[in-house]
Amino acid sequence: AKANPHRRTEFYRTELCEQAERQVALTKLLRKAVSRHQFRAYYQSKHAVDDGRLTGYEALIRWQLDDGVLVSPAQFIPVAEETGLIVEIGRWMLGEVCRQITEWRRLGYAFGRVSVNISGRQLTDPEFVTTVAEIIGRTGVDPSDLELEITESWLMVDPERSTEILQALRGMGFKLSIDDFGIAYSSMNYLKHFPVDIIKVDRSFVRDILTDRDSQAIVSAIIAMGHNLGREIVAEGVETRGQLDMLRSAGCDEAQGYLFSRPVPPEDVERARRMPLRQ
Numbered sequence: 001a002k003a004n005p006h007r008r009t010e011f012y013r014t015e016l017c018e019q020a021e022r023q024v025a026l027t028k029l030l031r032k033a034v035s036r037h038q039f040r041a042y043y044q045s046k047h048a049v050d051d052g053r054l055t056g057y058e059a060l061i062r063w064q065l066d067d068g069v070l071v072s073p074a075q076f077i078p079v080a081e082e083t084g085l086i087v088e089i090g091r092w093m094l095g096e097v098c099r100q101i102t103e104w105r106r107l108g109y110a111f112g113r114v115s116v117n118i119s120g121r122q123l124t125d126p127e128f129v130t131t132v133a134e135i136i137g138r139t140g141v142d143p144s145d146l147e148l149e150i151t152e153s154w155l156m157v158d159p160e161r162s163t164e165i166l167q168a169l170r171g172m173g174f175k176l177s178i179d180d181f182g183i184a185y186s187s188m189n190y191l192k193h194f195p196v197d198i199i200k201v202d203r204s205f206v207r208d209i210l211t212d213r214d215s216q217a218i219v220s221a222i223i224a225m226g227h228n229l230g231r232e233i234v235a236e237g238v239e240t241r242g243q244l245d246m247l248r249s250a251g252c253d254e255a256q257g258y259l260f261s262r263p264v265p266p267e268d269v270e271r272a273r274r275m276p277l278r279q
């Protein structure tokens, strides 16, 4: 049968309406979740590429529904960013991670540095730096125990403004990283100016590093350039021994991914960390 363009438009219109309705329903649920703090922090370990020792964790948020089901951030962070709810969710998350760090310190666990994802929408909120200072003051966490991960795409929206905010955060003692590096439009010139300590190579390059010469060339170039600028390089999404070996020969500093561990609840971190770290 011949395609009917009108019917197709009709179809898309229905799709769009359903999508909008879902969005409204999701926003309502998310608002409720925010007021009830129905979120959890999971932790994924990071490791030195040369000998595999633990160097820290990345905290990743999950939305816990009433029945215990966990919703992945990919499903609600975009809506949270659009509605501005991310500001409050992000504040909860940073507070929770700081609470966890104090707890792990009290228990004497060696956990390295913990990184937290910061949405650009949070970063550009006029209250952000004050909020962060308040959380640090309240929990007594040493900012150098924390790393703030900000995606390259957000930094590039307003690079001058981003640089100022990053400078303020760095002045407070936080480690900073550029997340998902390599996929956004980015200017090498800005990279030089962003006051960050760490560059995180996006998973899409790591995934193809053994099969695609271009991905391999890009990863090698990012590592070389990053090192020349005095930055550390972390590769995300490392799933196989082969990928790790390739990253090691390219000189990558740290790696995280399913090869080492999936993101796990804090109880699982504690089980593993009761033993002191090998120095």
Ligand code: C2E
Residues within 6 Å of the ligand: 044, 059, 060, 061, 072, 073, 074, 077, 086, 090, 093, 116, 117, 118, 119, 179, 180, 236, 237, 238, 239, 256, 257, 258, 259, 263
């Ligand atoms: P991201 O910051 O790039 O985090 C890495 C994502 O890759 C995580 O997904 C992690 O579970 C997943 N991952 C880690 N290792 C592997 C691997 O070896 N293979 C594969 N296939 N995946 C791996 P997750 O936890 O679903 O988070 C998705 C995204 O949601 C994050 O991407 C981040 O952009 C965002 N996000 C998570 N937590 C927060 C948060 O607290 N605040 C904000 N603003 N965004 C967050």
Ligand code: CA
Residues within 6 Å of the ligand: 058, 117, 149, 179
């Ligand atoms: Ca991240």
Ligand code: CA
Residues within 6 Å of the ligand: 179, 180, 200, 202, 203, 236
């Ligand atoms: Ca990332």
Ligand code: CA
Residues within 6 Å of the ligand: 180, 202, 203
């Ligand atoms: Ca990513």
